[in-house]
Amino acid sequence: MTDVYHRFKQLERSRLEDYFQKIESSQDLQTLLTVTLSHLLDIRERHQYSHHVEEVLDIIKREYQTELTLKEVSDRLFLNTVYLGQIIKKETGATFAELLNRKRIKMAQQLLVTGDYGIEEICFRVGYTNIGYFYKIFKRFCG
Template identity: 30%
Template sequence: MKPEFEKIVEPAEHSFTAKVVTRASRPLLSQAWHYHPELEICLTVKGRGRRFVGNHISEYEEGELVMFGPNLPHGFTTDVYGSQIVVQMTSDFLGEVFFERPETHVIRNLLNASRQGLEFSGTTKKKSRQIMQKMLHETGLPRLLLFLELLHVLATSTEVSPICSKEYAHGFDVKEMGRIKVVYDHIMENFTQPVSIKEVADKLSITEAAFYKFIRKHTRKTYTQIINEFRINYAAKLLMSTEKSISEVCFDSGYNNISYFNRKFKQLMGKTPAVFRSLYQ
């Protein structure tokens, strides 16, 4: 199953799209995984969940600011109400040569870098949020000027990090990412259960040996590493939101060995489950 192509319809009175997107929930990647030729800047105003960008998986929460380049597959899954401000535009929305001008070279660099996906932090998020909220209430030239100001803030920020590797960004294949979506959906539905390589390999109609190579090539990780990321993120949520004992959290997250669980939790979260819970509380 390939990532869905999304056709973005720009209002006749605007050269780019700026809107608020809300949803009650969207738990499966198959409901969210898509791509489009437009660049996208996305600010999460409310909500939390799991973010998929290319071959990268991470958690997202309120205040996150990201930018996706053209045709970069992405999707946000969540089981709670969420609200995001989304700005989308083509790379030539102001004409084919506008970003070739000397005055706009920093923005051109930003657009090129966005092919890897970009995540912004610190004061950049605060400044950008103020601008994006103003954009929603403006039209015409004031709206365009605010957008150029937003692009300048992002282009000159040092509080930015790439999401995907350069190798992935230059080697993207829509068909292969559709197969990755099948894998991720299978993991999301089964990560608390015993891992079955054969079961997910059968879904792709390939052998287990071919599946191992496929996962390593397209995610730069092993299947076990991906499973552990899902399980530990889930365990962290249980530690923060329930009174369950650490052993209960261990078993509920899909592990059957507490010492292994503690080791993996510390490896991925930087702290033991007990320390993590005490710091949160």
């Protein structure tokens, strides 16, 4: 849940504290799951993205392995590049490049854990063309 709150930076800390109090008072797994599901649905209702940002997130989800740029995506959506960049930043708290890098690094982490691939192969599989840049971004996101 802490990761969810980091993703939606504009949520209040008091909500997280309230959630943790409910977790601590849960007596069984069913209660814990009910509290968590209810809390996630509440967050979702409070934080809906606009249609354009949803489309961008969907494109990133489907095509993160390809060379995606904000310009290319904005052309596809028939939107001004600067405008699209601004609404992405406003609604998600991150730039297009940050969202793309997050997705790529998340997939790289999964490949590292589940696959028998070398670092170089993983780098290319998740959409990076420069291994040095991949290392830099990986270190920034994962430490």
